[in-house]
Amino acid sequence: MKFFIVHKTEYIYPAAALESFSELRCHPQNSIRQTVLSHETIIHPSVPLYFYTDYFGNVTSFFSIPFRHNSLSVETRSLVLTHPIPDPLSEMPLTVSEALVVYGFKKFELLDFLLPSSFIPLLDEIRGLASGIFHKDKILTEALVELNQFVHGFLVYVSGATDVSTPLAEILEKKKGVCQDYSHLMIAMLRSAGIPARYVSGYIEPVPKESSSSLEVEAATHAWIEVYLPNGKWVGFDPTNNTLETDRHVQIAVGRDYDDVAPIRGVFKGYHGQKLNVLVQVARV
Numbered sequence: 001m002k003f004f005i006v007h008k009t010e011y012i013y014p015a016a017a018l019e020s021f022s023e024l025r026c027h028p029q030n031s032i033r034q035t036v037l038s039h040e041t042i043i044h045p046s047v048p049l050y051f052y053t054d055y056f057g058n059v060t061s062f063f064s065i066p067f068r069h070n071s072l073s074v075e076t077r078s079l080v081l082t083h084p085i086p087d088p089l090s091e092m093p094l095t096v097s098e099a100l101v102v103y104g105f106k107k108f109e110l111l112d113f114l115l116p117s118s119f120i121p122l123l124d125e126i127r128g129l130a131s132g133i134f135h136k137d138k139i140l141t142e143a144l145v146e147l148n149q150f151v152h153g154f155l156v157y158v159s160g161a162t163d164v165s166t167p168l169a170e171i172l173e174k175k176k177g178v179c180q181d182y183s184h185l186m187i188a189m190l191r192s193a194g195i196p197a198r199y200v201s202g203y204i205e206p207v208p209k210e211s212s213s214s215l216e217v218e219a220a221t222h223a224w225i226e227v228y229l230p231n232g233k234w235v236g237f238d239p240t241n242n243t244l245e246t247d248r249h250v251q252i253a254v255g256r257d258y259d260d261v262a263p264i265r266g267v268f269k270g271y272h273g274q275k276l277n278v279l280v281q282v283a284r285v
Contacts, residue, residue: 001082001247002037002285005203007221008075009264012275016068022266025201025253026076027059034250037079044073056198056260058253074264079285082247088235089141089244096143097136100194102230110228112256113196119164119257120188125172127192134193144227144237151186152242164258179223180258182239186225187257196228198254200236201261203282205248220280221263226254250282 007026028036041049047063054060065072094102103110116122133150134143154175161176168188171181183199190197204222224238224245236245253261268274 001205003078003080003082003203003205003250004281004283004285005078005080005250006075006279006281007078007203007263008073008277008279010074010277011072011268012277013070013072013268013270014273015271016070017065017072017268017270018068019064019066020069020072020266020268021062021064022072022074022264023060023062024074024076024264025054025058025060025261026074026263027061027252028078028080028202029059029251029253031251033083033085033245033247035081035083037081039076039078042073042075042077044071045069056253056255058255058261072268078250080250082250084247085245088229088233089144092141092229092231094140094230095136096134096138096140096193099140099230100136103194103196103228110196113198113228114191114194116188116191117256118259119168119184120191121168122188122192123169123172126168126185126188130189130192133189134195140195140230144235147186147189148237148239148244149242151182151189151239155182155185157182157240164262179240183223183225184257186237186239190225190227198226198228198234199257199261200224200226200245200251200254201258201263202252203250203280204238204241205282205284221252222249223258224249 030036047065049061049063051061133147156176158176162181171177187197201223224236226234226236228234255261
């Protein structure tokens with residue numbers, strides 16, 4: 001499928017900012033599952049944009065505005081072709097116990113995705129939930145599908161119920177959240193069971209409303225997870241929607257948790273406070 005994606009972020013300051021610095025992770029990935037046909041970043045005020053590849057292989061850009069400005073607007077426009085994904089769970093008959101042996105040989109390589117991280121503590125309650133799914137004699141892929149279903153049913157999706165600072169312990173208590181909470185919980189359960197998992201940020205084609213025949217409806221950034229299988233492949237699971245990653249998903253960045261893949265982060269010098277506006281559009285071409 002081919003998608004045209006617009007992601008616009010605007011900051012309006014209560015008084016002129018004296019200077020600011022921002023880092024972006026809004027550039028779609030080129031990979032076996034998707035091809036970036038075009039991408040542009042429009043910044044206002046207009047300043048030079050610089051690029052580098054971060055520790056996790058994400059295309060990252062940054063810029064500074066060394067003069068007074070009352071607002072900052074960052075807009076990215078991407079044209080991405082996604083490719084059909086054949087069944088990634090076929091021909092993987094290993095049990096959980098056998099898979100853990102394989103992971104043991106690659107522990108150093110996968111360590112970042114096995115340890116707790118800023119947003120993903122490995123709490124005792126989470127270990128208990130994970131142990132109920134990952135029995136040593138169960139086929140690994142069956143356990144992964146069961147986990148995806150479990151997380152999808154365990155939380156209720158409520159927009160605004162949490163924010164990026166909400167701890168995982170509070171999410172477990174409330175049993176409410178958004179896509180990043182579903183992803184953090186699933187990753188925590190996987191890592192608690194010794195299975196490497198990472199966080200994925202990106203976009204998903206929105207489901208059209210019943211009253212609309214257009215696919216260009218309100219959208220937002222999305223989050224899901226990838227599990228490292230013993231055959232050396234990363235496979236995506238979307239617990240928010242209880243699906244595997246499909247060609248309706250567009251990847252932007254991967255990391256240990258949300259903190260590694262935030263679309264935009266930065267600092268400014270000026271009066272405290274700012275108004276934030278975000279617009280995301282995902283349209284099938």
